[in-house]
Amino acid sequence: LGVRFTKGQLAIPELPEVEWLKGKSILGAELIDAVPHVKYANLPRCVGQQISAVNRRGKFLLLPLDGGDELIIHLGMTGIVTGEKPEKHIRVHLELSKNSVSNDLYFQDTRRFGRFLVVKQGEYETLPTLHNMGVEPISDDFTDDIFKAALKKSSTAVKTYLLSQKPVAGVGNIYADEALWQTKIHPLTPSNKVPSKKIPLLRQAIVDILKKSIEAQGTTLNDYRTVNGEVGAYISELKAYGHDGEACERCGVIIEKIVVGGRGTHFCPNCQKLPKAQKS
DNA sequence: CGCATTTCCTGGTAGC
DNA sequence: TGCTACCAGGAAATGC
Numbered sequence: 335l336g337v338r339f340t341k342g343q344l345a346i347p348e349l350p351e352v353e354w355l356k357g358k359s360i361l362g363a364e365l366i367d368a369v370p371h372v373k374y375a376n377l378p379r380c381v382g383q384q385i386s387a388v389n390r391r392g393k394f395l396l397l398p399l400d401g402g403d404e405l406i407i408h409l410g411m412t413g414i415v416t417g418e419k420p421e422k423h424i425r426v427h428l429e430l431s432k433n434s435v436s437n438d439l440y441f442q443d444t445r446r447f448g449r450f451l452v453v454k455q456g457e458y459e460t461l462p463t464l465h466n467m468g469v470e471p472i473s474d475d476f477t478d479d480i481f482k483a484a485l486k487k488s489s490t491a492v493k494t495y496l497l498s499q500k501p502v503a504g505v506g507n508i509y510a511d512e513a514l515w516q517t518k519i520h521p522l523t524p525s526n527k528v529p530s531k532k533i534p535l536l537r538q539a540i541v542d543i544l545k546k547s548i549e550a551q552g553t554t555l556n557d558y559r560t561v562n563g564e565v566g567a568y569i570s571e572l573k574a575y576g577h578d579g580e581a582c583e584r585c586g587v588i589i590e591k592i593v594v595g596g597r598g599t600h601f602c603p604n605c606q607k608l609p610k611a612q613k614s
Numbered sequence: 615c616g617c618a619t620t621t622c623c624t625g626g627t628a629g630c
Numbered sequence: 631t632g633c634t635a636c637c638a639g640g641a642a643a644t645g646c
Contacts, residue, residue, distance in 0.1 A: 372642085373622095393640075411639055412624080423624090445623045447640065463641055490617060497640080507639065596619065597639070 347395055352388055352415055355397065355430075355439065359384045362429035368446070372460070374426065376452035380405050384431075392467050392503030404455040406464075410447030416440050426450045468502045471544050476502060478534045485525045485533060492528050493521035494595035496540075501525070505540060508575045509547065511600045513539040515574035520606040521592075521599045527609050546571060574600040 360380045368374055383399035390396065395415070397405040407415060414420065417436025425448070426441035441450050449461075458465040468484055469475040484501035485492070495501060496510045505513070514521050516539040517532055528536065550568035569576075573583055578591035578600050587604035 408640080410623095410641085443623095444625075445639085447623065449641085461641090488616085494618090499641090596621095598637090 347390060347393065347409060349388055349390055349395075352395060354417070354436070355385050356388050357385065358439075359431040360399075360428050361431060362427075364427040364429075366424045366427055368425045372451070373446075373449045374451055375460070376403075377426065377450070379403055379452045380428070391464060391470070392499050393506075394461075394464050398455055399452075402455055403452050404457075406449065406451050406453060406461065407441065408449040410443060410445065410449070412442075412444040413448035414440075414442045416442065463499050467499050471502050471504045471540055476537065476541065478537055481537045482530065482533045485528055488525040489527075490525055491522045491594055492519060492525045493597075493599055495525040497595065497597065502537075502540060504544060507597050508572065509540070509543050511575045512543050512572060514606060515601060516543070518605045518607075520608045521594050521601050523608055529609065574602065576600065 360383055363377050363381050365374055365377055370377075380399060380403060383401035383403060385397050385405070386400050387398050388395070389398070393408060395407040395409075397407070399405060407413075409415070412423075417438055417440070419438065419440055420442040423442050423444045424440050425443045425446070426439075428439040430437050430439055441448070443450075453460065469480055481501060485495070488495050488500070490498075493510050493514060496505045496513075497507060499505070511521070513536060517535045519528060519532060519536060547568040550571065574589060577589045580589055581587070582589055582602040582605060585602065585604050587602055589600055590603050591598060591600050593599065
């Protein structure tokens with residue numbers, strides 16, 4: 335009935351959890367405990383329109399409406415879309431036409447990092463990340479050649495660039511660290527200096543990690559209210575994230591934690607070395 | 615324009 | 631035990 339990220343680390347929200355919205359007409363929209371803000375732009379406009387599909391792009395949920403608009407939902411790190419009224423932190427309430435599941439949509443967002451807004455269909459200029467988003471990670475579009483070309487476009491640290499969603503959609507902070515550890519790439523390596531031979535490995539690592547995490551999360555999604563491990567079942571699979579101060583599983587050297595692009599970044603200083611030209 | 619840094623926000627918790 | 635201070639992070643905004 336609901337869909338959420340778990341502490342923002344389920345990189346991709348799962349569509350089956352919100353499929354019930356398809357075909358619903360929006361009868362009313364109410365902004366609760368949130369000022370009209372860009373995060374909730376044009377909300378009243380969705381009233382009177384019908385949800386014609388439930389799509390996803392990266393971490394964004396995209397709900398095209400039959401009146402020519404599109405409802406865009408981003409869960410941030412603490413967002414939940416549910417038909418059951420949450421006790422606290424409701425930001426948006428939509429009154430919906432009836433079906434067997436629910437007559438209401440509640441958007442709960444404790445930390446207010448999420449977004450719930452209306453744009454003209456397909457017009458994403460006000461959402462730069464969505465507008466410039468790379469290919470879907472779990473699709474035939476995500477090829478070695480595409481990924482290689484994308485990584486060449488920036489000299490930013492590869493960790494930061496992955497988080498920008500530009501080379502590929504859907505990679506969050508934990509999974510960036512994990513994919514770079516798997517493929518022995520230093521997070522500060524300039525994106526365009528990642529060795530060509532490692533790019534297919536990195537591409538595959540991203541796909542594998544996202545698939546596994548979605549599987550693992552799926553098993554905890556139903557009872558998330560009682561789960562205290564905030565990253566869900568996938569937490570047991572992590573090799574780098576959260577393991578700073580511990581021995582690297584591969585070589586025994588202590589995992590370090592640094593800040594890259596303002597984000598906690600975990601890596602093995604022995605396994606993950608900068609390319610020679612980048613030293614000093 | 616490209617890249618780096620700061621901001622938003624609240625609950626959990628480390629440290630006293 | 632209770633209080634304060636700080637940390638976490640996706641995307642946008644701001645700074646250079």
